[in-house]
Amino acid sequence: MTRYEELLSLYLDGDPDEAELNELAGMLRDDSELADDFRQELLIWEAWSQAHAPERSADAFMAALHTRVRAQADAPEFELSVTEKLKKQKSPFLFRPLFAIAAAVVILLSLNVLFNPSGIDGGIVATAEAGPVHLHGECVCMRCTLQKEKRCGKAIRYRNEHGTITIIRLARDPGLRQYNKCFCKGPTDVVVDGRIVEENGEKILQATSLTIEE
Amino acid sequence: MSKIHNLDFDALVREHQAGLRAFIRALGADEAWVDDLAQEVFLVAYRKQAQFDTEADFGKWLRGIARRQVMGERTKAARRYRIMHAGISDILLSLGVDKHEPEPNHDRVVETMKGCVEKLKQQQRELLRSRYEEGRRAKELASEQASTAAAIRKQLQRIRMTVRKCMETQLKRVEI
Numbered sequence: 001m002t003r004y005e006e007l008l009s010l011y012l013d014g015d016p017d018e019a020e021l022n023e024l025a026g027m028l029r030d031d032s033e034l035a036d037d038f039r040q041e042l043l044i045w046e047a048w049s050q051a052h053a054p055e056r057s058a059d060a061f062m063a064a065l066h067t068r069v070r071a072q073a074d075a076p077e078f079e080l081s082v083t084e085k086l087k088k089q090k091s092p093f094l095f096r097p098l099f100a101i102a103a104a105v106v107i108l109l110s111l112n113v114l115f116n117p118s119g120i121d122g123g124i125v126a127t128a129e130a131g132p133v134h135l136h137g138e139c140v141c142m143r144c145t146l147q148k149e150k151r152c153g154k155a156i157r158y159r160n161e162h163g164t165i166t167i168i169r170l171a172r173d174p175g176l177r178q179y180n181k182c183f184c185k186g187p188t189d190v191v192v193d194g195r196i197v198e199e200n201g202e203k204i205l206q207a208t209s210l211t212i213e214e
Numbered sequence: 215m216s217k218i219h220n221l222d223f224d225a226l227v228r229e230h231q232a233g234l235r236a237f238i239r240a241l242g243a244d245e246a247w248v249d250d251l252a253q254e255v256f257l258v259a260y261r262k263q264a265q266f267d268t269e270a271d272f273g274k275w276l277r278g279i280a281r282r283q284v285m286g287e288r289t290k291a292a293r294r295y296r297i298m299h300a301g302i303s304d305i306l307l308s309l310g311v312d313k314h315e316p317e318p319n320h321d322r323v324v325e326t327m328k329g330c331v332e333k334l335k336q337q338q339r340e341l342l343r344s345r346y347e348e349g350r351r352a353k354e355l356a357s358e359q360a361s362t363a364a365a366i367r368k369q370l371q372r373i374r375m376t377v378r379k380c381m382e383t384q385l386k387r388v389e390i
Contacts, residue, residue, distance in 0.1 A: 001368065001371060005371055005375075006371075008371065009367040009368065009370060009371040009374075010367065011298065011302075012370070012371075012374075013345065013351060013352040013366070013367045013370050013371075014351070014352050014353070014363060014367055015351075015353070016298075018299075021298065021299040021301070021302060022299075022301065024299075024302060025299060025301035025302045025304075025305060028302065028305045029301075029305055032309075035305055035306070035309060036309070038306075039240045039306060039309060041374070041378075042236075042239050042240045042242075043236050043239070043240050044323065044327070044378070044381070045346075045374070046235060046236045046239035046240070046245075046248065047232070047236055047320060047323055047324050047327070048324065048327055048346055049245070049346050049349075050232055050235060050236075051324045051327075052343070052346045052347045053346060053347055053348075053349055054347070055349075056235075056249060058228060058231055058232065061227075061231050061235075061249060061252070061253070062224070062227060062228065062231070064249070064253060065227060065253045065256055065257075068253055068257060069257065069260060072257065150246050151246070151349055152349065177347075
């Protein structure tokens with residue numbers, strides 16, 4: 001491999017450091033053909049990624065955009081109503097900090113409702129007991145559906161025995177690939193059997209069977 | 215979504231999203247943030263829809279917004295992570311608007327790639343799948359395969375070179 005190819009592979013697949021990126025920038029600056037080749041590589045493999053990563057499909061993109069449009073449209077109205085409510089409260093000076101804290105809590109809780117219209121508490125499961133489970137819930141993606149993480153990750157959203165909506169990640173399993181769309185374009189109703197296990201200090205669900213409910 | 219001067223915004227997004235995302239990536243955006251930036255471009259377009267001249271090229275208008283968006287990333291210290299490197303983005307931005315027109319035959323490029331990837335060995339196809347379908351980086355793949363990140367990158371780079379060579383032959387053949 002030439003040095004350019006090494007740097008290109010670092011850029012595309014690795015974690016190049018500042019010096020390596022500066023070196024690549026220098027090469028591209030000095031050679032316009034190389035710069036053009038670099039641009040082609042970015043274009044080609046971006047097209048491939050869009051065509052193959054389910055979370056990057058046109059439908060997933062459209063769905064995420066719609067969510068953002070809705071969130072933006074609702075935001076000013078929401079802000080106004082909270083401001084109005086706060087104005088109406090004639091609070092004694094001493095209690096102002098308390099009201100501010102309370103308002104912040106209300107805003108945070110309401111934001112959760114705004115971005116999660118089903119009113120679901122998006123907390124990741126932490127207290128579930130290890131062992132076999134049988135869950136009725138929804139397939140969700142940590143990135144596409146819940147927008148909680150940068151990368152896609154399969155999870156199940158369900159109501160636990162106390163009635164609290166809970167999210168539990170699924171353990172990586174190549175057998176689940178066939179359901180990618182149900183997660184990324186979800187939520188999709190599902191019945192899952194499996195075991196709750198601990199991985200890196202987090203309780204996750206190792207599914208043994210997963211049935212999509214039509 | 216509403217309509218832009220009687221144009222269906224949804225239809226416009228659907229038509230332009232793939233090309234716009236490729237365009238943004240080719241301006242040096244980090245792969246994990248390409249879609250985020252593209253959505254912001256569409257949000258700006260949606261907000262400024264009244265300014266759009268219906269006689270003009272919608273794709274070109276979007277690409278203009280995208281260029282400004284990427285340029286803006288360079289100046290926002292807190293958000294600089296959305297582009298890989300300011301110097302590289304500068305070079306890609308300087309290549310000029312014309313060079314950043316999205317591939318006119320985007321679908322054909324993907325189809326040709328599919329044909330070329332089919333010709334790869336099973337293990338190579340599997341590596342590409344892990345990288346692009348599952349979005350896993352070299353370091354992650356290396357730990358699973360008891361290999362090194364450098365070795366995985368080398369394999370991916372060889373695959374890319376093979377696919378690119380095959381594509382060039384295939385596309386030339388079609389042009390003839």
